[in-house]
Amino acid sequence: MNPLAVGSNVTLNLVPQSPINIGTWSYETTIIVLFYPNGSSVSTSYQGRVSFNRSSSELSISSLQLNDSGLYTVQGMEPVLCAVVTLSVRGKELTSPISNVTLRANATDLVELNDTAIFTCSVSSGTSLSYRWLNDSSEVTASDRVRLGGGNSTLTIVGVTRYDEGPFRCEVVNGINVSIRVLSILYINHTQQTWIVPSYKTGSVITLSCSAQSKPAVSYKWRFNETFLNEQSPQLSLQNTRQNQTGSYACVAHNNVTLRYATMTTIIKIVGEATFIVTKSVALNRDGKPLLLDQSFTLRCEVTGPVDYIHWLMNGQIISLNNRTFLSTDNKTMVINQIQLSDNGEYLCEINHTVLCLKVGPERPAVNSPDIALTGHIVTFNCSASSQPPSQFNWFFNGSQVATGSVYETGPLTLASHGEYTCVAFNNITGRNSTVSKMLTIIVNMAMVKVMGSQPIADYMFMMTCDTVGTIYFIHWMRNGWPLYAENRTDFSMNNNTLTFNSVQHSDNGDYQCSASNSLSNMTSPEYKLIVNYGPERPVIISPDIAMIRHIVTFNCSAFSQPPSQFSWFFNGSQVAAGSVYETDLLTLDSHGEYTCVAFNNITGRNRSVSKMLTIIGKTEESSKLWRLGQCMRLAH
Structure with a gap:
């Protein structure tokens, strides 16, 4: 596998394959990814460059750089294992590293959809450069609005939107080093309106709400059938509504910085609880005479007031259409061809105004909460579900109910708080319920x-x-x-x-x-x-080899040792002193002999000794030696 080329990808895996429940992948001493039951966490500096396979414990690294060379370690806690591998990344010779990255923008106060943002990334030194742009943590790629130029060193965004506020980063790479520059956040002035239109019926109070996402905040006006109303707030309240208030309602939002208007219109149909009147229901043949067998006849239902649908009934049963029975488009007229004796009976037309309120759910419940928490901390669980009417919520911990409501806040956590937290969403109209569970792992804070x-x-x-x-x-x-x-x-x-x-x-x-x-x-x-204790090692005595009678000699003993050694002195086998320095009395001819230094380390328990022979001379011998020394000095001249 080694060496690997700069810019290449690599996957690190265990052989044989061994899934790990809890563990880490590390580079040198830096943790790349931490994985545990039900989740994993990638270090910020590696996000976007590494992927981790939870089932096989494989680590994949993309776009390798020279500084990715080094020791990679996978360490498992459950099961316990450890494996290392060394990667060597090599690339072509580069003349210089990157330095002084500069990032500039043509402007930072922009108007949504109107303005264009242009970013320029430059370096003062560096060769073989590669540029990468990021909006917050997402990589920026070319599209209809986004253009990259100058070898990707310039970024142009046409018609900026609020999602282009950043922060933007320029990442420059050349295989030797990576340099990143962060730009200030853009300020995008924008306006967007959304509607919340509640249900209503005649005689009730109707509230229309208009909200706009805008920087700076917008001002509001309301129109009814193109006529402005005396209302300038985000809400329009219609009191004791009547049918003549049916029509087109518009909310107009205005941003005084962008000078833009945004309008949202809705049609309101106010239907009163009117009385539906059947004014006539007749049965005649084409000539207006009484009905005869095998002839055709027509029934007509005449009503006043708005109608959503009409049903025809015979003897209280809804009539089904067949090859002899036909209805007009609005169901107000029914024609029966080739009338038979079986068609005798009482015919009614039934009219209705329908208000449809669909009861659904709960569906897709979800719990928002952390996966891991420390002892002593408090965790908040939030449960939500799609439901009409809104669901009722109950919380269970390891099978036992602990709370009601969509939000459950634990007390201070202990190790006993580890386990499965279940949210049950219940719709008391549909009679249905849905559940979702979340496992919370509790760990003890390091003290x-x-x-x-x-x-x-x-x-x-x-x-x-x-x-x-x-x-x-x-x-x-x-x-x-x-x-x-x-x-x-x-x-x-x-x-x-x-x-x-x-x-x-x-x-x-x-x-x-x-x-x-x-x-x-x-x-x-x-x-x-x-500090490792050792010695004593290599003891040494510093002293003269020869001395005259009636003189004093000083012996110095030293040795390599931790802690420093203790010293004892012996003369011809008998102890005469303690300490690293020994000073004799006035020498006599009996002072001639062997002087021994013993170094002792009281921690290691070891000792070492060294000896020195001292020769004692009298005056005659001294004169002879001085004469010989003078002769040597004359010869030297």
């Missing part, structure tokens, strides 16, 4: 993270423990601010809470920290300074 270790002694095994309180999903170790990985002499426990040195050395000295995290928070321990 403490610290490193603990015993007395370290060189060449022995040494362990450090990351001591934590709270729910911990992942632990990472650092030394002097850099991530630590398992090596020949270092190992981690399965959950990473213990760091073991199989043979600790004083080269392992440093400041150690552990970083613990769960899906909602992370915490890093204070520094733990590791």
Whole structure:
């Protein structure tokens, strides 16, 4: 797989495949994606570049850059596992990195649908540049209104809308580095109207409401059949309505900055609870004479007032049409051809004015709430459903009812609050109910993270423990601010809470920290300074080799050791002093012999010794030695 080309894509997966319930994918010490039951969370810096397959635990990375090279780790907590892979990303030689990205806009105070926004992204240095535009977190691509030019370094938006307010970002990439510049949010002046028209009937109060999404706020006027009314608020109230108020009602919204008008019109038909009168219902043949067998006859229903539909009945039963029975378009006239004896009976026309109110639902209930929460916090669940009339709501936790209403707010959470929360939506008219459930995972907030270790002694095994309180999903170790990985002499426990040195050395000295995290928070321990105890090593005595009688000699002893060694002095096998410095009495010929320094480390329990032979000379020997020294000096000249 390695090396990988700049700009290519890669998928990291476990072999053999092993689904993980709770775990992370990390790059070096940075968590890329955190996944847990019923969800996952991608780090902000990787959103748009990585995708995670929940069923196989695969991580896919797109558009690789040189700085993506490094160690990738998948760590599972359930089941417990850990696997690492190293990626090496290579690209063609680039002459210089990107610096000083500048982003400019032609204007930031724009009018919706009228104005055009032009953004220009530039750099002061850098080669082989690639540009990418984002509106908030969404990538901007070319369309009918959006144009990219100059190698994608310019972005033009024609006829801006309120959804173009940003913030806009320019991302410049060349394989060496990525540089991003954020532009100020645009201010789009706009106006859009929406209607809410309630049900009504004759004699009732009708309220028409007009709302407009606009910056700045709009002013309102109302029209009835093209005549302006004396009302300038977002609502128009019609009191004690009559049929003569049937007509066209319009709301006119005006934005005094954009100078735009927006109008929404609706037709109101006011139908009173009128009495429907049947003035005549007659049965005649074509000549106006009494009916005879096999002849045709016509029944006509004459009414006053508005009618929605007419039914014809014979002996109280609705008449079904057949090859002898026909109705006019408005159902007011019924014709029966070739009348038969079976057509004898009482005929009625039934008229009606229909008001239709459809009762539906509840449908598609949904719960809005977090998936994970900390102990001690309060969670609010919101339940909604499509329903007419509006649904009634009940809340259940692990099968037991806990609240009524569309909103349920828990008390301070405990670990016992973990479980399934169910919303039941009920329509008391349709008699139907629908349910939706949401699993809430409770974790304990981290209260403490610290490193603990015993007395370290060189060449022995040494362990450090990351001591934590709270729910911990992942632990990472650092030394002097850099991530630590398992090596020949270092190992981690399965959950990473213990760091073991199989043979600790004083080269392992440093400041150690552990970083613990769960899906909602992370915490890093204070520094733990590791100082490995060792020695004593390589003791040395500094002193003369020869001395004259009646003189005093000073012996200095030193050794490499942590903590510093304690010293003892021996002369010809007998202890004569303690401390790193030993000063003799006036020397005699009996002072000749072996002087030994013993260095002892009371932590490691080790000792080392070194000896020095001291030769004592008298005056005769001293004169002889001085004569020989003078001869050497004359020869040297």
